[in-house]
Amino acid sequence: MAGFKAALINEIVKLLKKKKMIAAAFLSIIAVMVGQVAVTAIKHGFGLRVVGGTEFPLVVLSMFVYTLLPLFATFVAIDMFNGEFTSNTMKITLTRPVSRFGVFAAKVLNLAIFIAANLLFVMVLSLLAGLLFNADSASAAGIGRVALSYAVTFLPVLVFSLLVVLLSNIVRGGLAVFFLSVLLFIGFYFLGIIFSNYSSFFITSMFDWYMLWISESASGFKILRQALIMSGCGIMLFAAGYYLFDRKDI
């Protein structure tokens, strides 16, 4: 695809230059440190062992996936679309020899790279913290479970981000998209609890689907079903987002 590589590199450069990555990394470090301090305080204060060396990253993930990660992903998605539309910089890329699909795909791939990098960073950080403070309870199988959990969490977060991308192409104001995304996030979470039979269709309730992968009685069928539902939603959101992006008059 002509121009796609250039568009992707440019998106990554812009993300790095805006220091969003550094801010995300900084807040992630703080989150992991606070978690580790809390765990250590309980251990030494009450004599209770809350988590083991390779369980700590899973505790971090359970918090991170419902708070900082979707928040960062939402910010990046809004910035890439609404930010560029309102500051009129979208035309800089769109008047180059690259198709709109190329630009859209580059932006979405950049978002995916951001989510993956963020997950990888927090995983390494929490693993290091966990192993440092609870090295005795660490095991290779435990590390494998952590890596698997972080890897599979990528999919639901990406699908949620594609929903934000779609909203960014419907609503013009970035602030409106942000509040709409937060409302949808909360709404989906509670709808998933109320209508538990249909929770698979509310993306946020799938954020903890890594539990299915690492549980003792892993159900292959359930994992496959949820993966297909998420992939389907992702493809539909991508297609709808691209449709609106392609038709947009700048």
Add this chain to the structure above:
Amino acid sequence: MTTKAIEISGLTKVYTNGRGISDLNLEIDEGDIFGFLGPNGAGKTTAMKMMAGLMKPDRGDVKIFGCSVVDDYVNAMKHVGCLIETAESYSYMTANDNLKLFARFYPDVDQRRIDECLEITGMLRYKNEKTRKFSLGMKQRLGVAAAILSRPRLLILDEPLNGLDVEGMLDMRRLIKRLAEEEGTTFFISSHLIHDVELTCTRIGVVYGGKLVNVEYTHNILSNYSSLENYFVSEVDRNGRV
């Protein structure tokens, strides 16, 4: 036979308020410096945005060097440089970093060419400054540097003299003439500064009320009218303006 740089056929885009451009038909030969004149709201920018692919036409098509902007956008834009409406840049980056971003789309553009473009537009000494500190004129110069970066065969410039001081205007006029003469670059320029259009453009199109009312060579106009301004006023009056 002269190669057509731009072929516009039946180009139409009407907004909900009734303004826009309708049934624009125009051919620009390679090497022309075409001036697109019209009062505010006549549809100049709308037409240029459709030419640059920033807007989808309701009807019609634009072909650039034979490639349709609607159906074959990537090839149509391969030899085009644009400056539409306002010169934009990423304000959190330096002038040099901005040009490096644009350069990635063109395999032949290296740091030497970036420096050359900054030199041509008088921006070389500001290359390491972030563009958020730039004045309107400096942003405009950077916009021109970005447009000429890939040595395009066609330059679409919407109000290129906006924000430029007298020296900047003279530089810009010289640059346009030089690129047209030395590199055979074709220009499609809109401007409300009639005097500059008269001095720069070889062919003039007047757009009024969303329609192209006349296209004529500058030397023909000046042989019949004392100035381009008189011609413009007469064309606009003839087409319904009191």
